[in-house]
Amino acid sequence: MESPTENVEFKSYKRKWGILALFTIICMCNGTQWSQYSVVGKVFAFYYNDADLYAIYWTNWIYFISTFFLILPATWLINLKGLQVAITLAMVLNCVGTWIRLLSIDPELFWVALLSQTLISISRVFVVSTPIVLAVTWFKPNQVASACAIGIAGFQLGNGLGILISDAVIHESVRKYEIEYEMSYLYWSTAIAHSIVLLLVFILFRSAPLTPPSKVEAEKSNLMEKKGIFHSIKSLLSNTKFVTLLTISGINQAVFYYTVFGMRYMGDSAEGIEEKYAVTLSATMVLSGALGAIVCGVIFDRTKKLQIFSFVIYAISALAMMVFCLLSSKIRRFNIIFLYINAGILGFSLVGYMPMAYRYATELVYPELEANSSAVFTMGSTFLTFVLGSIFVLFYQIEYYHPNYICWWMSGALIIGCIFLASIFVSINRARRV
Template identity: 20%
Template sequence: METNQEHPKLYTRRWAFIFGISILLLFGGNSFSSFGQISNFYVQFFNSSHAQVDWITAARSVSPMCISLPFALLIFKGKIGLRNLIIAMATCATTGVMLVTLSLLDSSLFFLIVLGQTMSGLAQNIGLAIPSGLASLWFPESQVGTAIAFTVVGIYLGEGIGYIIPALLVLSSNRTDAILSGNKLASGQRSLRYMYGSYFAVSAVVTILFVIFLTDKPATPPTTAQERKNTDLQVDKTWNKFCKVIKHLFTNPSYILVCILLGFNFQISMPENLMMSEIVADFKLSQTISPDALGGYVMSMFSLGGLPGLVIGGKVVDRCKTYKLLTSIGNASIFVTTVVIAISVIFKSAPWLFVCNALYGFLTGFVCVNLFEMITQITYPIDETLVTTLMFGFQAALSLLISGFARLVFSTWGSLGLLSFQCACALLNTVISCFISLKNRRLEIVKGENESDNSQTPLLTP
């Protein structure tokens, strides 16, 4: 058996773990995008309002806000390692899609779809706390960005599927407020139930495979930095030490700023996600395609653009390691893109709307990879999973805030006000990215090892 004293070693199964997590995150991405574009169907099926249907999506953010700190404590004390965290994520994801499937059995089961979305949101937020820790434990420094990118790809692919497939399964008209016939409601109910049932089956299989094959960490670490962290850093696991770590993180301005940046990075698209079909109908962007379908196609371009953005972002991060510069340029480009999206809607240019949303998704994916690795660099050697778990408590709070305010803005000022709100969020994100003071603490260990065989960079502790 290999030991930590041997040279760093890589294991092929690390890619299988990435693939499995990406599948589960695909279902999480789908739970984000499956409801907004066909909100009229859910309004009529559950006899609810558009604001209540918004809560089907927004409910994903409730549980992460409540459990991020307790989860961080369990991770800190070693009560829940990477293996158990991934299995918890898989169990929540499976339970979530099961409850959503059951909710479509009868129109009186609205509470089940909200509960299912709460579980799906919990699964996705646990899942998003995993990539950085998994990458640093199983991958060499030259592959960390790529590993993160291939993990998060599942979210964007899931969102793309969620934007398109439900709108094709649910028959609708050219008006978002049209009354659907009983046959259309029954057909949509049946089709969506089959879709979510298939998700449940796949998720259950992935969960079982993780229970059988997944391990906490490799027998031999992939980098010298990880090896030194395992051997040199003796962690005091008392409550007082946990409080000191939390204080250290939340008094680190750069950590707070990156948490906010990542929250905005994931949630700035929320106004479009919830209300693109209503924007399409408001500006009458098409006379031949229903707003549900066209809104889904437009938003799918965001997700499809995000896939190459993640992959290219991962490669660029692995090569350059200039996190702040890349993030600042990416966020500035996102702001410009949101402005052009608003202009495209005003001038009723559907082709430009498609192109800009694809670019928007590309830039969001590109910045996402930078932020994931940036936050673990500035907090090394604190446990990466603990750091990102707390970070997604921030992200969940921003999700609720943005989704609630977006509906209020749309109700008061309509589509133009909503798009202006999105542009303002992107501008704020650009400004925040300029104030990060970045120190690549984990990278310093690797550079210290490479520059001299006889000297080592001191292990930095909070």
């Protein structure tokens, strides 16, 4: 029997690079907001009438909660209405959140700041798992991993810029009016920039090309008719290898995010790594991670050695984490340069694994829709990230518990992840159906 896609002409458009560039900018816009409060948490805690520091950190944690509870409805919308509607809605929420934030410039209005972060965190659910969806929709199979990696790199570039910009603009001061002025400058700049990006989305962004780039993409409509999202979720969660990979990725992300945002607690003394080093070390990890995502994606597209390459990158991250533990436990000026180099390697390998993981996940469960598999994958790994991150924070709260011990716990978790990853074998089923 002749396949319904047998006589379909496949075509790759040059416009895909413009779509990908715009999508990456959207991811950057969202990423810059994530750490805007937490990276200078003490300043904001003082400004908002000595608010609890953990209340400030909720501006960060709300992203995990929104992702876990809302990513499946967001995926349903993507399947129903397409990428254009979902991405436009995401950017509208992002833009509205940045304008609402302007109203929070008042020591009594921290709840407004939290409201703005909540809206921006909701916008994230429409974009966080879509790099692989956009890549498969617009790009040929031999470019999918690279395109997905560039989208993921957008989040990391945004996170890195958010850390550096907040630290550069917002300074500690005993005069609240000085902090207010800096907040106003940062918030107005952010709101205007996001409004420009929203306008570009309305004008330029499209859901899909007129002609699919591959046979896999051409068959998607048939798959959508056969399976609903809930049937797909049941199928995904019954796949042992998929759940194992989800657990491995949850460990990876928990280690990355706790290391980035908990950097200053990981030194040898009670004060941890000096704050002047902590911020730049965090930014080094995040920005090198963006580079790692792109490099790893390109290498996979060239080699197609998915399982071996994923394992090597994950093993490097485990080794780099152990070296990081040793260096940060004896932080002195003579070895700070080595700590920066190692932080770069750690960020490169941890984030470099992420596009490989999404690609790996779609291969394990083919022919499930990428939107469904990446959504469930993101939801599960986000839940594990939140749980493991909370455990790491709990360990830090134990009075007699040395902060550097958490480093070794994270190293052990990554080693366990390596063992699990070695147990998975997958053939490149999707790539064979070009």
